[in-house]
Amino acid sequence: MEDLNVVDSINGAGTWLVRNQALLLSYAVNIVAAIAIIIIGLIVARVISNTVNRLMRARHIDATVADFLSALVRYGVIAFTLIAALGRVGFKPPRLLPYWAPPV
Numbered sequence: 616m617e618d619l620n621v622v623d624s625i626n627g628a629g630t631w632l633v634r635n636q637a638l639l640l641s642y643a644v645n646i647v648a649a650i651a652i653i654i655i656g657l658i659v660a661r662v663i664s665n666t667v668n669r670l671m672r673a674r675h676i677d678a679t680v681a682d683f684l685s686a687l688v689r690y691g692v693i694a695f696t697l698i699a700a701l702g703r704v705g706f707k708p709p710r711l712l713p714y715w716a717p718p719v
Contacts, residue, residue: 649700656696664689 632639668685672678 645704649703652700652703653696656693656699660689660692660696663692 664685667688668681671681671684
């Protein structure tokens, strides 16, 4: 008797997958795009951060200040990247921002 329930469950899952194939495909595309945005954003953040750090050290700015400001730039870019990725998945990015932030 339990075997019939398992078979019915498998058939029901297969039917559900066939009915919702377009929806699942659109979600998969959005999730892959969000992952790509995050990966590219992390790479861009690292490049910009390293460039800012090198420029400040070339101008003989204190190493602590250069490291701090380059980290600040890096995490700022990462924050905007995550907001863009969440927007791609379907979250409303303005709801994530504090109320004091200027409108985008």
